[in-house]
Amino acid sequence: MKLLSHIRSRSRLKGTDDIKSKNHRSPETTPSSSWATxxxxxxxxPALLEELLSCVCPHSQDDxxxxxxxSMVDGGCMLCDMRDLSQCALVNRQWSNAAQNLLYHNVRIDAVHYCDREDELAEKRRRPSLIHRGNSSDYLRDPAQQRLQFFSRTVRDNASLANRVQxxxxxxxxxxxxxxxxxxxxSVLRNLRYVxxxxxxxxxxxxSNTLKKEVQKCADIxxxxxxxxxxxxxxxxxxxxxxxxLEALELSxxxxxxxxxxxxxxxxxxLCEVRLANMAMLDDSIFGPxxxxxxxxxxxxxxxxxxxxxxxxxxSYLSQREAKETLxxxxxxxxxxxxxxxxxILASAPYLTRLDIIESVSRGLPSSALPSLASRSLRTLHYEISDANSSPRGLQAPSDSYYAYLSSSVLNGSLPSLSNLYALSAKLPVLLVPPPRLSGNRTGNVPAPLISGITRPLNVHTKTISEMEWNLTLIMPPTSLNRRLSAMNMGPMSLNSPALSPHWRDKGRDSVIVGNGFGGFLAVPTKETWPGSAKGKKKGRQDSDAWMG
Structure with missing residues (x-):
């Protein structure tokens, strides 16, 4: 961690640059100096150094x-990460080679910064000093286009860097x-794999014929x-x-x-990835032979x-041995x-790790008992069943029977490796774990039933409309500690206010429902004490970079 903090520290990198400019030599060439370490x-x-520097710019590993x-990377600004990585290249030649390999392996030309720096740069672009004389249109210049032109000039002038871009x-x-x-x-990126x-x-x-012909010259697409x-x-x-x-082909x-x-x-x-969408002429003959x-x-x-x-x-396609083992x-x-x-289908694909089922239904599942969804390898399941028509008031929605079928498959242990479950139903957490009875008298509480079918922590992501954000509910397996909490009527830990029964809701527990082991609940941190809040942040130094960032 100390090494990574040294890498990402702008102040240390700036200090290194100042030392170089004053002494005209790197610290490595003057070991006898008093300040040299x-x-x-x-x-x-080189491989280890690249792995360390990849923590500075995580999107460089996005293949x-x-x-x-x-391909957005959570928790960071891609343009700032690339800028930090380019500053790492100024440390010495060894770092420069490793940083260039990462910078030019995966190049991103983003339109804006995904941080507060974008507001600062937008203000700098409005300054009169950046507007050339006699050309007021520079006020409306496009930063992303300028970045692309600068990158194009770099790779056209340096074939070695151009060959690294994939x-x-x-x-x-x-x-x-x-x-x-x-x-x-x-036209100069001959080793390009994706663009x-x-x-x-x-x-x-x-x-687009000109661009298409240039892409056709890239034989490694x-x-x-x-x-x-x-x-x-x-x-x-x-x-x-x-x-x-070609490894991935999409037809639409x-x-x-x-x-x-x-x-x-x-x-x-x-070819190993195929996506077929909105093709009415296709039928089962696509699977051959x-x-x-x-x-x-x-x-x-x-x-x-x-x-x-x-x-x-x-x-019939999965009946082929090689096909079922590969999917x-x-x-x-x-x-x-x-x-x-x-x-x-799950029985025919024993090595499947992710399954997405997205369907709009107008009728419920057949009343006859269906075999459970069973798979020992499935880890992620997107089960997004929506109603084609709105149900009259008082009648059960057709999708409810599908989610009842899903919950029974999870609870009977048919999906032992499942760790992430996505569903278009706010009722699913209640189906998996009944709501607790939040009673003040510990001795009068009725123990909640144990979830015998879940053998590992299960992240249940739910929402009611596809355009909404996912709500996360963490359901823990019945371990020895969880059995003690279960006896105190502890339900699943809700991390994003899922729409559960009314007695789960309380203004004091809007964000997190976590037991303290004694029948009570842990306090939720306030905004004043929350790590990373605006009150706890220190005002950073003003950067003197150009309007591009």
């Missing part, structure tokens, strides 16, 4: 094939409005997307020589048949808004596969 990282291997907006992520407005600058940048592209490239619009209007361009992929290393609103997809798939031997082959063993499969795909077709992520959204058939 041994460098603990001098003997670190996912998702857009800049979807991921280039830009904000939506930047890639949509700066296609010419993006094309000039991509955020404007929608026109995916739909084969003529205005691993992700590509085709949307409505790019049918001919997608069919040419089966006969072209570019992008043979394409009017193509299953045979065309299987023909293209035959040329993509490295046919004269063009079948889908390869995939680690991630997403099927969305494809009504002609049934559970029988998916189960780890499965997402089914509004298809012909019914929720009542997912127990068969």
């Amino acid at each position: 041994p460098n603990p990282t001098a003997r670190f291997p 996912t094939y998702v857009s800049c907006e979807e 991921f280039l992520k830009t904000s939506y407005m930047t890639r949509e409005g700066c296609m010419a600058d993006l094309a000039r940048t991509v 955020d592209l404007p929608d026109g490239v995916y739909s084969d619009e003529p205005s 691993r992700y590509m997307k085709y949307t409505g209007g790019a049918e001919s361009n997608f069919q040419m992929l089966a006969h072209s020589r570019h992008w043979r290393n 609103h394409l009017e193509v048949e299953s045979t065309t997809i299987l023909e293209v798939r035959a040329t993509l031997t490295a 046919s004269i063009n082959g079948s889908l390869p063993p995939l680690t991630k499969l997403t099927l969305q808004d494809i009504p002609n795909i049934s559970a029988d077709g998916l189960i 780890k992520f499965l997402a089914i959204k509004n298809t012909g596969i019914l929720t009542s058939e997912f127990h068969q």
Whole structure:
């Protein structure tokens, strides 16, 4: 921790720069000086030093094939992290090489700072000193476009740095409005694996032809997307020589048949992730086998808004030994596969770790008893069942039967590895754990039932509308300590005010419901004493950087 705090300390880095400017030599070259201290990282291997510096800039380790907006890193500002990492490169040559490897491996061109610094920079941009004479339009300059142009100039002038870039992520407005600058940048990035592209490239619009041709020269691209209007361009992929290393393929609103997809798939031997959405022409023949082959063993499969795909077709695909052993992520959204058939799919995919079930229902589950959802490998379950129509007042909503089915599957121990559960129902925590009786008399309390089916802490994320934020409820297994708390009528720990029964709500316990072990509750910290509150923050020094940040 001391080493990381030394790395991220701007004051120490600034002091190092001042020493260099005064003495014209680094501390490592003058060990006899009185102020010189041994460098603990001098003997670190490059891999270890890169791992340490990655803590300064966490998004440098983001190797996912998702857009800049979807790959946000919680708890930090990406632009500030890149700035701190670039300052680390000034320490010595060893740090410089490690920092450059991280900086140019995953490049982000964000539009704004995700911190208070953005307000300061916006004020600096309005100063008259930044407006050139005779050109008042500089007042409206675009910082993200300037960042992209500076980065483009850097990699075009330095081939060594250009060859290190594998991921280039830009904000939506930047890639949509700066296609010419993006094309000039991509033209020198020959080892590029993923780049955020404007929608026109995916739909084969003529205005994006220049950028599309430059991307086709990047032979190591691993992700590509085709949307409505790019049918001919997608069919040419089966006969072209570019992008043979594609790992992730997304098809949306394409009017193509299953045979065309299987023909293209035959040329993509490295394919491991497929997403098919809004393709009404597809049916169970997509799973093969046919004269063009079948889908390869995939680690991630997403099927969305494809009504002609049934559970029988998916189960036939999972009947292949290699396919069932490889599949780890499965997402089914509004298809012909019914929720009542997912127990068969889980039985056919014994190595599945995440399952997404998103469906809008108008009728409840069949009254006959269904086998439980059972999987020993499943860790994350998105079970988002919503009602297609609003139920009349006094009648039970159709989705209630689905969540009752889910809760029974969890409580009977059929999902022993489950650790994260997402549901569009505020009633689910009550189904899993009955609300406690908050009585003042400890001796008169009735012990709450133990949750015998849960063997590990379970994070239950609930909400009632898909646009809302998730509410987290932590449910603990019945350990020896939890048995003692259970005898005192302790329910699940609520971390975000879930909509439970009325006697759970109390103004003094809005944020957290945590027992103190003696029948009472722990006090909630106030805003004045909460760590990191505005009252406890110290005003930082004023940075003298340019308007770009």
